[in-house]
Every structure is written in C-alpha cells, then in structure tokens.
Amino acid sequence: MIRCLIPITQEKRNENSLKRSCIICDRIHLLYVVDTEILERMERESAYVLNSDMLDALRQTLVESQRREAESIVEDMKCKDKVKLHFEVGDHLDLVEKYSLRLNAGLIMTDSFERVMLGMKVPLWVDRGNRIENAIFIIDNATRVKRLEKSVKFADALCKRLECDISLKFSGDISQKQIFTEYKKTEKTSSDLIIYQNSKNKPEKNCSFLVTGCDALP
Amino acid sequence: MWSKDLKIKRWLFLASLLILLIFYIIPAPEGLTYEGKMMIGVMVFAVFLFVTEALPLGMSGILIMIIPPLLGIFNYTEVFSFFGNEAIFILISAFILAAGFQKSGLHLRFSFSLLRHFGSSRRLFILGILLLGAFLSFLMSEHAVVALLIPVVVVSISSAFEDENLRKGGMIALAYGASVGSIGTLLGGARNPYAISFIAENTGVNVTFLQWSLMALPVVLIMMPVVWVILTLMFPMKKEKIKVREAKKGRLSADEMKAGGVLAATIILLLTVGWVGTAIITIIGATAMFLSGVINWKDVEKAIPWGVLLLYGGAITLGKGLLETGATTWMADEIIAIIGSEPAILLLAVIAITVLFTEFMSNTAAVALMLPIGMGLSSAVTGLDPIATSMAIALSGGFAFTLLVGNPGNMITYSTGYYRQKDLLRVGIFADIIGIAVIYAVAMTVWKFMGVW
Numbered sequence: 001m002i003r004c005l006i007p008i009t010q011e012k013r014n015e016n017s018l019k020r021s022c023i024i025c026d027r028i029h030l031l032y033v034v035d036t037e038i039l040e041r042m043e044r045e046s047a048y049v050l051n052s053d054m055l056d057a058l059r060q061t062l063v064e065s066q067r068r069e070a071e072s073i074v075e076d077m078k079c080k081d082k083v084k085l086h087f088e089v090g091d092h093l094d095l096v097e098k099y100s101l102r103l104n105a106g107l108i109m110t111d112s113f114e115r116v117m118l119g120m121k122v123p124l125w126v127d128r129g130n131r132i133e134n135a136i137f138i139i140d141n142a143t144r145v146k147r148l149e150k151s152v153k154f155a156d157a158l159c160k161r162l163e164c165d166i167s168l169k170f171s172g173d174i175s176q177k178q179i180f181t182e183y184k185k186t187e188k189t190s191s192d193l194i195i196y197q198n199s200k201n202k203p204e205k206n207c208s209f210l211v212t213g214c215d216a217l218p
Numbered sequence: 219m220w221s222k223d224l225k226i227k228r229w230l231f232l233a234s235l236l237i238l239l240i241f242y243i244i245p246a247p248e249g250l251t252y253e254g255k256m257m258i259g260v261m262v263f264a265v266f267l268f269v270t271e272a273l274p275l276g277m278s279g280i281l282i283m284i285i286p287p288l289l290g291i292f293n294y295t296e297v298f299s300f301f302g303n304e305a306i307f308i309l310i311s312a313f314i315l316a317a318g319f320q321k322s323g324l325h326l327r328f329s330f331s332l333l334r335h336f337g338s339s340r341r342l343f344i345l346g347i348l349l350l351g352a353f354l355s356f357l358m359s360e361h362a363v364v365a366l367l368i369p370v371v372v373v374s375i376s377s378a379f380e381d382e383n384l385r386k387g388g389m390i391a392l393a394y395g396a397s398v399g400s401i402g403t404l405l406g407g408a409r410n411p412y413a414i415s416f417i418a419e420n421t422g423v424n425v426t427f428l429q430w431s432l433m434a435l436p437v438v439l440i441m442m443p444v445v446w447v448i449l450t451l452m453f454p455m456k457k458e459k460i461k462v463r464e465a466k467k468g469r470l471s472a473d474e475m476k477a478g479g480v481l482a483a484t485i486i487l488l489l490t491v492g493w494v495g496t497a498i499i500t501i502i503g504a505t506a507m508f509l510s511g512v513i514n515w516k517d518v519e520k521a522i523p524w525g526v527l528l529l530y531g532g533a534i535t536l537g538k539g540l541l542e543t544g545a546t547t548w549m550a551d552e553i554i555a556i557i558g559s560e561p562a563i564l565l566l567a568v569i570a571i572t573v574l575f576t577e578f579m580s581n582t583a584a585v586a587l588m589l590p591i592g593m594g595l596s597s598a599v600t601g602l603d604p605i606a607t608s609m610a611i612a613l614s615g616g617f618a619f620t621l622l623v624g625n626p627g628n629m630i631t632y633s634t635g636y637y638r639q640k641d642l643l644r645v646g647i648f649a650d651i652i653g654i655a656v657i658y659a660v661a662m663t664v665w666k667f668m669g670v671w
Contacts, residue, residue: 010635034635042633046626048275048525048580049361049408058365058630065372066635072379 001026002157005105005122007096008032008073010066016129017109022079024125024161025107031099032070034063034089063089096120106154123154135159135166230272237263238285247548254545256289257536261545261587264536268579268587269623275580276525282532286539300534304418304497306527308404308411311500315405315481316358317521318507320366322477325354327470329370330463337462340384340455344391345446347371351395352402352442357481359523360400360407360616364627367392368634377461383453384460386637390645391449393627394619398441401434401616403427404488404496408526409585413612414496416537416589421604426492427499433609436664440656445649452645476510526582533586546594553591554598561602566658568592568607572614573654577621584624585615603671610661617653620646 004025006017009032021028039062043055050058067087074085088095093116100108100122108117109125117124137155159166241259246252260282267278287294319325329350336346350370354363375388400407404414404427414425425433470478484503488496507513513521540546557567568588575584588611596604618625620643622632628642665671 010632011638038633041622042626042629044271045623045629046361046365048529049359049523049626050365051520051523053520054362054365058368061369061372062630062633062635065368066633068372068376068379069385069635076380 001106002161003027003029003103003106004109004125005029005031005096005100005103005107006109007092007099008070009035009092010038010069012110012112013073014109014111014127016111016127017125018073018077019129020125020127021109022077022082024158025082025109028077028079028083029086029099029103029105030070030074030083031086031088031095032066032073033092033095034066034087035092036090039063039089093117123151132162132164135162135164137166227270227272230266230270234263234266234270234272237266242289249551250548251544253289253291253543254548256291257286257539257543257545258549260285260289261536261540264532264583265579265587268583274525275583276528279525279529279532283535286535291539291543292535297531297535300538301531303415303530303534304495305411305415305534306530307497308500309408309527309530310522311497311504312358312405312411313522314504314513314518315484315500315507316362317517318477318510318512319358319481320362320521321517322471322473322512324470324474324478325366326370327474329354329367330374333370333374333462337460339457340378340381340460341450343374343384343460343462344387344449344455345442347374347388347391348395348398348442348446348449351392352399352438355396355399355406356403357405357485359526360396361626361630363396363399364392364630367396368630372634374460374462378456378458381456384455386641387449387453387455389631389634389636390453390642391445393625393631394445394449394649395442396627397616397618397625398438398445401613402438403431403434405500407581407612407616409582409612409615411496412530412533412582413585413589413608416593417605417608420541420593423605424493424495425605425609427488427496428490428492430609431489432668433665433670434613436660437613437657440660441653444652444656448645448648448652452648453641473512477507477512480506480510480512529580529582529586533582536586537590540590541593546590547598549591550594550598553595559599561599562662564595564599564602565607565610565661566654568595569610569614569657569661570654572611573617573650576615576618577624577650579624581615581618581624585612588615606661606665606671609665609670610657613657614654617650617657619649619653 002025004021004027006014006021006028008014008030039059042062043059046055046058070085070087074080074083077083086099096108096117097120099105100120105122107123107125108120109127110117111127111129113126135155137152156166238259241256241262244255246255250258263285264278264282267273267281268275273281283297283300284294286292287297332350332353333343333346336342351360351363351367354367371388371392375385378384401410404410410430414430418424480503483506484499487499487503492499553564553567557563568591572584572588575588589608592607592611593604596602596607618628622629622639622642631637632639632642
C-alpha cells in the first residue's frame, strides 16, 4: 500500500503530483497549508489602514476562503475517493514534516524540488508532469543493492503502476560517469524518470529516496 | 520567527540611519544648500523606511517629523503644528462617516442588491464586482472596502466555485475596483485630501469635492471597462449564469436609513456648497452620524486607522521641508537636465514614476514623496501646470495593480488563496501601463478642455 502525502499551499499547488497520485497512490493525504507567513504579511501590510477588529474578522474570513479552496481541489480530483484532506494554518515545512511522521507516509509528492524535504526520511517524488516510459534507478555503489532491497522493490512497484520499464544504474561503475554529486546533475540521462538513492553515511537509517523527472533537479 | 524578523528590521533601521549619516557627510552639490541636501537625505531615508517597512508606516511618519528639527532645518514646535492640516480632519470625519455606514449594514444590502443584477453571465459578474468596489470606494477607504467585501464576493462566487478563472478574476476585480474607485472622490483614497491641501497651500487654489470628482471621474469611467476587458481576456470564464445570494429582505432598518441619509446629505452638501470647505462639511456629516444614534465613540475608536493619520505628519513635513529648503527646485533642475523641459513628457514621466513608486510602497507615501517633486517641476517649467501635475500624481498613486506590497487591497484578496502572485503580475502590468496612459490622456485632453491648465 502506497500512502502519499501531497503538501499544497496557495503558491505551490503541485498540480502534476495531484494528477499522478491517482495512478501511483493507494491513499492520498492532501495537506493544504495556509502559510502563516502570508497571513502575517497581510496583517503587516494592512495594519495601518484597518483597525484590529477588522483585521481579526478578515483573518477568519481568509482562512475560511482558503478552506473552501482546499475542498475544491479535492472535488476536482478524479480519484477523490482515495483523498483525505488535512487543512492547517502554520509553517509549511514544519507541517509537512509533522504530517509525514504522523501519517507514516510512504511518499511525499511535489512539483518542485525542495532540498529540505530530502531530510524528512520519506521518499520524495518530484513531478514535472512529463509522460513516463522509462525509469532508471541510480545507486552510487553496486554493493548496496542488497542493502537497499526495500527501495528497489518500492521503485519497482511504482514503475509497475506507471507501466514503465525500470533499469538499475550504478554511478560508481567504471563504465558510468558520476551522474550525481550531492544532488547536482552532472550528466543528462535518457530516461524519463530517475530514481535516486542517496546512500551517503548510513543509507538504511538516514537516507532519502528521490524520484524525479530528468529535468527536476537544480 | 518573530525574533529573526525583528533582527532584520533593526538592521534595516540602522541602515536607514546610515543613509542620513552619508547625506550629512557628503558635500552639498552646487546650487543646493545644506538644508536642501539634508531634506533630500530625509526623503531617501523615508523611501527606505516605506519600502522596507523597518518600522510600521505610522511610526515612520512621526519619526520623519522629528528628523528635520534634529538637523536644524525646522523649529521643533513648527513641525508638530503640521498636524493642524485640513487633510487630517477630512480623513477623520470620512472615517467616522464610513464607520456609520459599515455599522448599519447598509453596505451588505447594497452589495448583494447590486451584484444580483450582474448574475446573468460570469463576465458580467466581474463587471459587477468592479463597479461595487469602485462605488463603495467613492464613500470610504478603498482598503476597508476590500476587507468588507471579501465575504460578499466569496459567498457570491460559491455557487460557481468550480470555475477557477472566476475565482481569480473575481478577487482581482475586487482589489482593482476599489483601487480605481478610490480616486473618484475625496472620501475614497486617504491620499486625496492630502493632495488638495498640498495644492491649496502651494498654489492658493482650493479644489472642491465637485471639482476633484469632475477631474477624476473620467479616469474612473475609462479604467473600469478597460480593467474589465483585461480581466475577462486574461481569465476566460465559463458562460453559465451565476447565482448571487439574495439581498437582505424587508424594508431598510432605522439604522440603515439614518446612515444612508446622513451619507447622502453629506455628499449633496459637498457637491453643492463645497466652497464652504470639505473638512467643515464632512465634520458636520460626522456629527450628524453621532446624533442619528448609528454610532458611538467606541465605534469611532475602532474605526479610525491611526497609522494613516500619523503617516500624514511625516508626509506634510517632508513636503514642506523639500519645498522650503529649495530641494525640489534643485531636483527639478536635475530631472529637466535628464528628461528635458517639454511639459508633456515631464507630466508623463511624473505619472509613470508615481505608479512605479506606489507599486513598492504605500500609495499615500508615494504621493507624499512625488507631490513636492511635481510642484518643483511645475515651478521650473513654463506650461506644466501645478494643479494638473499634482492631480495626476494623486490619481496615479491609486494605481498599484501589479505587486502585493504597496497595496493592502491586493494583499488582502491574495490571501484568500484564489489567485497566485503570477496571476496578479500578468494582469497588473497591463493595467499599470494602461492606467498611466489613461491618466495622461485625460490630463492632456479633458483637463485642458475643463480649463484646469
């Protein structure tokens, strides 16, 4: 069972992830975050022209309007039966971390790469909305394949749902150039999808699993 | 989070003081006195504070007041007397009138009644929101209009919530309608009373409520359909009807009648016997609002945004300081050296710069900064009328369509989550450019025809 967490904010709608999640996820947790930063900024900008009562009422109205917006996103999804909406007001990244732990998410899905999410110990899917036919699983060392069995199986399961071919690539091989150095792409691959296991330090405990379109990395 | 924010603000504030220090150290250029040089320094200091918001705007306003006495430019007792300005009293009484209107609930009845006539198509509904925002901004502060109408627009859109472009267009229309409407009368944008007091003080001409509206309404009337077309083209909507909630049923309540009556009577007086003095009539109107029993003093205490009034202290000090020290003349000469002395080109430049400024800072602050410069240019160039220039600056100050900063209306509607910054950006750029062209065209044709210049 693949349990996905899709964080959404006003500016980051993650529309590609929303579409793709219907194919690859069994259960979708949509976390809509009203970023307090936006509300505080609104209050700062308006405080000199609106009184405190008006600001309080306005804050409530704005949060409610965003709730309605969040509900409409779920309504628009083709697989809305699989979706559970979590609506929160707070700091976006703090809430993503909190929910990924609370829901025991199997995959966090976004449309744009955010380095900080790699530290959340949950596989990260970065979706650019491209059609996917081939996938490549990149591991920095061939000897790690056995130790990363779960990850390989997980990648395989994802690819089955996407109906794409998967191949393994060892970036440490003599025949291969180093493809990634600390998440920086140094060579373009021909695959539509890259599944990258960052296995530095202690791979089993403290690693991130990044699934991304070829052009997704910074 | 907050402490980090505070740290940044402290550094920004120190940087603003550094600006003053730099101006203090550098020698005055030829043709500029020490006082003039330091007043330009105060202006740059003010711009920095307004843009970075290292201090709340109201606080920046009163801080700007005390800098010139510290630098020996003004006597300290003199700067505090600047608060005894007609603009301040127009504003206070306008806020009291608006508080009565708002408390009576008349704005809600009016809003739903008006919007119901625009429900036959979604494109038309956008026009309805624009007109509603504009009309209410003729009577009260545009930012308060946006805050009050957010629930009205949210409820109205809810029957067609699946139409994303309707949501985007509707919210942006509210912000734009209020902005465009705010220039229409002296009761709308808070910068308008400041502009007429500035004109009166520097030219001796009292622009009445009626004269202001006659000059500003052509801009409003052209901008409304233009903004509507831009919004409906940028956000194509479905063709279905929209079901607008019914207005409050039944007869007008006693409070609604009283508030409506007082407001209507005040506007009639302003239009017919405006020569008596705008502040005098609006204070009489505010008194009548109390006597009618619609509001009490507690309502007024809640309704007056003191930040705007305090900002005026700084604005007036800045304006007087720049003019009296000869700084505006020097700046005007420098601008003329770059752009030339063709009045038409200078007017266009002044309008464009004001619009640019107001995108990055409070529209009141932008107008306060530009009015002395405009006045300096008018004095230096034959054919550039000071009233037309000042009016053009005041109207341009309402047109912050592109960015979230500088216009609380944009920020408030953005916070609903119905549109993204890029949506505002792509519509706002067109609206800004067309807005500049419309103000310029009206100034060059209608105002000339009216005999303003």
